[in-house]
Amino acid sequence: MALFASLFIALFMFSTYQTSALSSNYYDKTCPNAEYAITKIVRDATKKDSTVPAALLRLHFHDCFIRGCDASVLLSSKKNTAEKDGPANLSLHAFFVIDAAKKVIEDLCPGVVSCADILAFAARDAVVVAGGPYWDVPKGRKDGRVSKASETSELPSPTFNFDQLQHSFAQRGLSTDDLVALSGAHTLGFSHCSSFQNRIRNFNSTHDIDPTLHPSFAGVLRSVCDDKNKGKNAGMSMDPSSTVFDNTYYRLILQKQSLFQSDQALLTHPKTKSLVNKYASSKEAFYKAFANSMIKMSSITGGQEVRRDCRVAN
Structure with a gap:
């Protein structure tokens, strides 16, 4: 898992990103069972494939370091080659886990929980299921509408000093x-x-x-x-x-x-x-x-909507 092989975009200065006010209780009234449902899906997927935690954590990193944590790494695009199809992202996987989580969450509370939040929850759950620490994920990210493979061309190489x-x-x-x-x-x-x-x-x-x-x-x-x-x-x-x-x-x-x-x-x-x-x-x-x-990294935001399907903009 070459996390740092895909973490840096020189084209976007930090000022491009927003660090919006996220909340620990954002879904308490609108979708209180969201985190529990996602945790179960991550655990079940890991039982079947032990590489899932690494893959989910890597997806979250790759998402946040390009346009902020806006789930742009999950998008497919007919207009251009999407982020996930860029050379540095071709080995990304476990998209199916996010798709499964989104389906369950949409059944629970349609149009409420963003794909970006689902990915942030899944990354945390991935660490926990692999024996790592738990943290309270800030909530309220929005999903982006743009995903370009060209923006992954200057991700950091493992040769970086x-x-x-x-x-x-x-x-x-x-x-x-x-x-x-x-x-x-x-x-x-x-x-x-x-x-x-x-x-x-x-x-x-x-x-x-x-x-x-x-x-x-x-x-x-x-x-x-x-x-x-x-x-x-x-x-x-x-x-x-x-x-x-x-x-x-x-x-x-x-x-x-x-x-x-x-x-x-x-x-x-x-x-x-x-x-x-x-x-x-x-x-x-x-x-x-x-x-x-x-928590600090996942609070870099930049989206505009809550996608009904994580692979396509609304």
Whole structure:
């Protein structure tokens, strides 16, 4: 799951987004059972497919970092190529979970709960079902009407250095603390070889392998991503416990066994290095920081309507 392979749009400065006043009790009277219904769907889907939590969390990230959390990543479009069809988003999946949730919610309370809110709830539930922290999701997002694959062309590469990552987050009003905490989402999921191939062959004019990558781990990656495996969906789990939301990701960074160059870049700045050490030694500290940063990120809004069908604008 290459979350940071798809998180940044240079075309849209943070000022483009709105941080509207969301509410914890937005649906208390209009759709009080919405969250319960969505939680059940996420849990049931995860029982059938353990990759669902990583996929839902990734969908939410990819949505929020383009036009704000407006469910534009869910749209299909006849006018242009939609976000989800952009090269960086082709590996997104678990759309069926959001479709199923929307159907149930529309039966409960038609035209009330936005797809953006459903996606935000589902991402939270995905983390919880994988063993991570719970947080109260702010509610009241609206859905967008526009989705363009062209806007995903400048999403951050896994090769980003610290300055590039910091700039990406700052444009969305997210701090360096948020950067490190939200990077912990890389504890879930799977990455294709293309996202870390640069680190294991022809790294630069001096080194064939990225010197910040542990040599023995580099050997494992080279074996997995050998030419004979091309076209076979080759890749690696983000960490050995890739279906469990824990703090293993940070420990791997300290061991020089993170997959992405952008992950390892968190050790190149004193503040982020300190936070990596903190979260590697304290799962509780990571959970608290992650929940707070997710609330902050998911409060970046930008939609205009409540879609009846998450795949098409009204």
